[in-house]
Amino acid sequence: MxxxxxxxxxxxxxxxxxxxxxxxxxxSREMDFHRLGTKDVRRVPxxxxxxxxxxxxxxxxxxxxxxxxxxKSVRAASVLRRAQSDLLRVYEIGSIQLQxxxxxCLVYKPYNDEAERAVRAVVLAVxxxxxxxxxFNDVFSDVRDFEGxxxxxxxxxxxxxxxxxxxxxxxxxxxxxxxxxxxxxGIDTITITxxxxxxxxxxxxxxxxxxxxxxxxxxxxxxxxxxxxxxxxAEALGVQFDPxxxxxxxxxxxxxxxxxxxxxxxxxxxIDLDALSERTSKRTSAVVLYADLDGFTRYVQAAERDxxxxxxxxxxxxxxxxxxxVVEQDYPGLVLQHQGDRLFAIVHMPPGDRFDKRCANGLAIxxxxxxxxxxxxxxxxxxxxxxxxxxxxxxxxxxxxxLGKKGAREVVCxxxxxxxxxxLQLRSAGREIRISKAIYESIDDETLKRQFVKDNQSAxxxxxxxxxxxxxxxxxxxxxxxxxxxxxxxxxxxIEVLGSxxxxxxxxxxxxxxxxxxxxxx
Amino acid sequence: xxxxxxxxxRWQSEQExxxxxxxxxxxxxxxxxxAFLLGTVRILSRHGHEYAAFRIRIVYPNGFPERGRVxxxxxxxxxxxxxxxxxxxEEDWKLCLFVPGExxxxxxxxxxxxxxxxxxxxxxFKEYLYQRDLINGILTGIPAVWPGQARSHGxxxxxxxxxERGRWGRNEACPCGSGKKFKRCCLPKxx
Numbered sequence: 001m002x003x004x005x006x007x008x009x010x011x012x013x014x015x016x017x018x019x020x021x022x023x024x025x026x027x028s029r030e031m032d033f034h035r036l037g038t039k040d041v042r043r044v045p046x047x048x049x050x051x052x053x054x055x056x057x058x059x060x061x062x063x064x065x066x067x068x069x070x071x072k073s074v075r076a077a078s079v080l081r082r083a084q085s086d087l088l089r090v091y092e093i094g095s096i097q098l099q100x101x102x103x104x105c106l107v108y109k110p111y112n113d114e115a116e117r118a119v120r121a122v123v124l125a126v127x128x129x130x131x132x133x134x135x136f137n138d139v140f141s142d143v144r145d146f147e148g149x150x151x152x153x154x155x156x157x158x159x160x161x162x163x164x165x166x167x168x169x170x171x172x173x174x175x176x177x178x179x180x181x182x183x184x185x186g187i188d189t190i191t192i193t194x195x196x197x198x199x200x201x202x203x204x205x206x207x208x209x210x211x212x213x214x215x216x217x218x219x220x221x222x223x224x225x226x227x228x229x230x231x232x233x234a235e236a237l238g239v240q241f242d243p244x245x246x247x248x249x250x251x252x253x254x255x256x257x258x259x260x261x262x263x264x265x266x267x268x269x270x271i272d273l274d275a276l277s278e279r280t281s282k283r284t285s286a287v288v289l290y291a292d293l294d295g296f297t298r299y300v301q302a303a304e305r306d307x308x309x310x311x312x313x314x315x316x317x318x319x320x321x322x323x324x325x326v327v328e329q330d331y332p333g334l335v336l337q338h339q340g341d342r343l344f345a346i347v348h349m350p351p352g353d354r355f356d357k358r359c360a361n362g363l364a365i366x367x368x369x370x371x372x373x374x375x376x377x378x379x380x381x382x383x384x385x386x387x388x389x390x391x392x393x394x395x396x397x398x399x400x401x402x403l404g405k406k407g408a409r410e411v412v413c414x415x416x417x418x419x420x421x422x423x424l425q426l427r428s429a430g431r432e433i434r435i436s437k438a439i440y441e442s443i444d445d446e447t448l449k450r451q452f453v454k455d456n457q458s459a460x461x462x463x464x465x466x467x468x469x470x471x472x473x474x475x476x477x478x479x480x481x482x483x484x485x486x487x488x489x490x491x492x493x494x495i496e497v498l499g500s501x502x503x504x505x506x507x508x509x510x511x512x513x514x515x516x517x518x519x520x521x522x
Numbered sequence: 523x524x525x526x527x528x529x530x531x532r533w534q535s536e537q538e539x540x541x542x543x544x545x546x547x548x549x550x551x552x553x554x555x556x557a558f559l560l561g562t563v564r565i566l567s568r569h570g571h572e573y574a575a576f577r578i579r580i581v582y583p584n585g586f587p588e589r590g591r592v593x594x595x596x597x598x599x600x601x602x603x604x605x606x607x608x609x610x611x612e613e614d615w616k617l618c619l620f621v622p623g624e625x626x627x628x629x630x631x632x633x634x635x636x637x638x639x640x641x642x643x644x645x646x647f648k649e650y651l652y653q654r655d656l657i658n659g660i661l662t663g664i665p666a667v668w669p670g671q672a673r674s675h676g677x678x679x680x681x682x683x684x685x686e687r688g689r690w691g692r693n694e695a696c697p698c699g700s701g702k703k704f705k706r707c708c709l710p711k712x713x
Binding site: 007 | 542543563564565566567568569570571572573636637639640641643644647648651669670671
């Protein structure tokens with residue numbers, strides 16, 4: 001199977017979301033976004049917090065294939081997830097998603113107190129970093145010295161429950177929802193936007209210094225404030241941070257998951273995500289792919305009326321469903337997560353030593369996603385045609401598992417190329433596919449390879465690459481070389497392979513021009 | 523006798539095949555008594571992208587398919603296309619599809635319509651590319667060139683086809699598709 005425009009069109013027509021019921025409302029005291037129905041969308045004012053442990057991915061590389069070490073990494077990820085959830089519960093903060101090694105949560109309580117939410121977010125940020133550096137690293141010193149960083153951005157966003165595979169999957173939309181991740185600035189730091197900084201008491205504020213501007217937002221950064229070093233600040237803010245108690249609980253969590261009870265195996269067939277848990281993980285060589293909807297957030301920001309939001313949610317459903325189908329129906333890919341308006345997928349088929357074929361599948365998916373966006377979905381966007389996809393692709397060894405409680409488990413994929421693929425996507429504009437050097441060097445199709453140019457960071461980027469564009473280039477070349485044929489029944493053009501004997505295709509005859517009808521051909 | 527009356531079963535099978543291979547098919551007899559098929563042919567890339575949909579008229583000459591006579595194909599849509607130096611379309615929008623004598627289609631076969639339509643598709647795709655380059659040429663100044671090999675205009679093209687085959691019997695059907703013997707049609711002109 002491969003991407004096909006006619007099939008993609010049929011899919012989009014069949015999945016008609018134009019009358020999808022969507023209920024938009026402001027989040028109120030009696031609502032909890034953790035109980036959102038699949039038709040509910042809530043406007044939620046709050047502070048989005050991203051806690052990143054970026055070098056968690058390096059633990060996979062450090063293990064160098066050693067199963068015991070990899071199991072320890074999975075166990076560490078599981079324990080960190082539990083401990084972070086405990087901290088979130090203390091502050092009544094809602095978790096949105098665990099994105100690989102990055103936790104995304106939303107501080108939405110108290111409902112009508114922006115200042116208190118800002119303080120709560122920063123207190124949680126300090127607590128998360130304090131826990132990681134002063135507790136977690138002690139317990140898991142045999143895995144790695146983990147490094148954390150937190151970003152916080154406040155504003156109003158939309159929260160919806162657009163789960164798939166039977167799991168609840170919260171997503172948040174809006175510029176502040178992504179900004180928290182974008183502002184993160186260096187290890188052992190907390191970076192906040194100006195509208196968070198403005199509400200902080202002086203005791204907290206004095207730890208922050210004005211820093212860079214990100215996506216038009218001024219940021220403030222604190223390096224390494226931790227409760228252990230700031231007991232008076234903790235006391236002033238009413239924070240009870242007990243490292244010894246936390247360490248004991250962390251050890252309990254660790255010991256509840258003995259390595260002997262954990263299974264880690266190579267993925268020889270397409271990974272069944274439903275079968276994964278912290279006790280059952282997969283290791284595989286895979287192409288890692290991020291595809292972000294460039295321009296969508298702008299429309300979310302501009303949507304003031306309920307009907308605008310309803311329309312956007314329907315569009316998002318339509319786009320997500322089609323992109324999902326490209327990855328999993330047209331190719332043997334695996335969608336791991338929808339992160340807001342971004343898709344995160346891997347391609348690990350075919351397994352084993354067929355590295356080039358895996359890369360070709362990954363690149364075909366990237367091209368298929370752009371093709372569906374530009375040639376199929378874009379025709380259904382009415383006046384929102386400036387929504388495009390930015391895609392980043394890399395390849396490497398990854399560890400795939402699922403963490404959390406049954407019914408709310410989140411797929412986690414760890415590996416250095418998860419970070420680099422995300423970096424490639426973040427550097428890309430709409431309609432671009434940015435690939436790593438390893439992917440580029442695996443391409444054996446010269447026409448495809450010519451579409452990529454080297455950027456200034458040793459990656460390769462193609463602008464406007466779609467299958468129809470590639471087809472036109474290759475079919476024009478074949479026409480020039482006399483190698484073009486057509487199939488009568490399917491209406492498709494076909495490039496003949498030299499020496500092949502295909503009775504259904506005829507080599508093209510040569511056109512001529514008589515100049516007049518004197519030869520009486522009619 | 524008109525062809526469609528002389529070979530009613532073949533005319534029937536041509537219509538049936540046309541309904542399978544073309545869209546919006548109409549069949550009829552024109553005011554000169556020639557059978558014709560009108561239909562839409564879509565040209566899709568290998569990944570299903572539609573380049574264009576063309577309306578074509580296939581006109582069967584009397585005497586078809588004897589003595590090298592082949593149907594003439596007329597373009598009914600896209601009549602805003604430019605006439606460039608390499609446009610292989612005549613003034614009356616008849617496509618200069620191929621040199622009939624060298625195409626290699628056995629028109630006596632009831633399946634030949636399918637093969638003809640394959641040729642039409644490739645021809646129209648080339649014309650599509652050529653027209654694109656004609657338009658681009660206005661902006662870039664780069665002259666459009668017909669994609670791939672093409673016979674020269676007029677009798678020179680027949681000469682090329684004959685020379686490429688190496689030998690053409692004087693009593694064979696003329697390669698131009700006139701239905702006459704070669705010695706009574708293009709051979710004297712070539713001399």
